[in-house]
Each structure stands twice: as C-alpha cells, then as structure tokens.
Amino acid sequence: MSFSTLKNPHLSEMKTDYLYHLNIDVTDTQNTSDIQQRFGDIKVICAGGTAQRMRDLAIYLQPIFGITGKPVDLCESGHRYAVFKVGQVLCVSHGVGSSTFSVVLHELLKLVRYAKCKDPVFVRIGTCGGLGIEPGTVVVSKDAYNGYLENVHEIPILGKRVERPASFPQDIIDDILKFGAQSNDGFAIISANTMSTDCFYEGQGRTDGAVCEYTDEDKMNFLKKAYGKGIRNIEMEATMFSSLTQLAGVKAASICVALINRLNGDQVSITMEQKKEFEQRPFVVVERYIKHLLNK
Ligand SMILES: O=P(O)(O)O[C@H]1O[C@H](CO)[C@@H](O)[C@H]1O
Ligand SMILES: O=c1cc[nH]c(=O)[nH]1
Secondary structure (H helix, E strand, O other): OOHHHHOOOOHHHOOOEEEOOOOEEEOOOOOOHHHHHHHOOOOEEEEEOOHHHHHHHHHHHHHHHOOOOOOOOOOHHHOOOOEEEEOOEEEEEOOOOHHHHHHHHHHHHHHHHHOOOOOOEEEEEEEEEEOOOOOOOEEEEEEEEOOOOOOEEEEEEOOEEEEEEOEOOHHHHHHHHHHHOOOOOOOOEEEEEEEEOOOOOHHHOOOOOOOOOOOHHHHHHHHHHHHHOOEEEEEOOHHHHHHHHHHHOOEEEEEEEEEEEOOOOOOOOOOHHHHHHHHHHHHHHHHHHHHHHHHO
C-alpha cells in the first residue's frame, strides 16, 4: 500500500518522518524495513480512552496468540499515549475526546502505512452514555452525529468550516454482530447511530456540569430529538474517528458499552466493579471478531 491512499501528497516528499506523540522515528521513508519488522504483522488496532483499559485488553487478548507476561508500553517514552502490541493486535490509549484521539490516529494511520500492514482494521473499544437503552448494553456505531445532531464531522481547517462524512462501514458492523456476539453472553448488543460531542457536560446536554444555561425540559427535548434520529449512545470520538479512517481508506468500527441511560439521569454513578465488568463486554465482542479476522 502506498501513501497515495492517505490523501496527503506532501507525505511522498518527506524523506524522514517523526511520529512525535508516539516517539517513533521513521529515519528513511523510502526504506522502512525496521518499522515493517516491528509492526508489519498488525491486523487490528484497538483504541480506547485509558491506558489501563488498553493494558487490560492486551492481557485479555494474549491467549489468542499464546502469549503470557506483562504487556510492555512501547511508547512510554513519548509520555502521551500507551501502546501495547499483543500478537497481531495493537492496543492504544487515546485520551478523552476527538482532539486527543485525532493526534494519535494520524500517527497510527501513518505507522501502519510505513509498516506496510495489510488491510488493518481500527476498532474503538469505549464507554458511552446510553439513550433509551439499558446500562451495560453494547452499541456498535453506524452513523455518527455531531453535537448539532448532524451526520458529519465538522472541523476548522485553514480558518474554514470543513464537513466530512461520518459513518462506519456496514460490512464491518455486520461481521462484528455476526462473529462477535453470542446470544448467551448475558448482555444486549445493538447497532445504532451515535452522537459524539466535544464536551462531556453541556455538549451532551447534562445539567450537572460547572455551567448550565438551559432547563431540564430543554435537555429532555434535545435528547428525545437525538433519539428520533436513531441515536442510542453518546460519546466523544465517533464522528472524527469514522471520518478520518474513511478518508485514510481504512476500515473502522466503534464498540462501546453504555454506563447509564441518559433518559434517566446525568451522573455516572455505577460502582467501579460494575464499570470494570461493563468495560469487559466490548472485549468479549472484539476478541471473537479478531479471531474471525485472523482465520479469514
Ligand atoms: O471510555 P472512553 O473510551 O474514554 O470513551 C468515553 O469516555 C470519555 C468520557 O468519559 C470519552 O472519551 C468518551 O467517548
Ligand atoms: O455519558 C457518557 C458516559 C461515558 N462517556 C460519555 O461520553 N458520556
């Protein structure tokens, strides 16, 4: 695969490239054999908010590859994101929101190109607020809506508002539901639209932030409008994630577990044990999906 697939003509003119936030130096963009050796076998890149969750996921996936031991953070020296390689899977933390995720996503997209990975799939493994669904439900995102309830990713570029399509490929959604879910899992898994916001509080219509200038009624009207657009979960990355991966020509999916039902309240008040159990649910789904990909 060449860099032309990345839709950035400037890259082919760069002799070296420093993936700053990962602290990975590409010393010769024409000869990336060292990067290929380290990362060329990667088939799936899992990304999620916290380093701890991504470490737990790496440990959870180890048996697929017959690996044991403590996962090593390959990018610890970058002091930003945690990156664990387990067999053909990379587990990467991305922080809270599209701005932190987009930084590491740009660098990961370049990394898989330099490494000449074959058809890598990017999967976000996250948490979310649910909309009219039971807490603990796992949502595989379809169309991603921004905080204006528009099915686009809006981003200022060179002083202009740029809008990009924000949907996840249906074939990957179908495969995740077909191979990742089992009827005896003890939790529901659905495919639905997702709203992504840049703010956890006002952006998601909460009334429990430090500032709030609307009424409970305004909030409920907004949430119901979102529900009417087929939105069943709210998080903070899906619009950016779906649009950037689509533009970069790679397949992607978002699998998130709902921590609360936002039609019933704003505070995430589940216990840490419950949260840990919920966070494992997307692990169960993605592990089976990864096995399916590896057996293809
Ligand atoms: O659980 P993670 O992956 O961090 O994702 C969700 O949780 C964060 C907010 O608490 C946001 O990043 C949101 O998208
Ligand atoms: O309500 C929620 C819960 C988790 N993550 C979010 O972005 N919103």
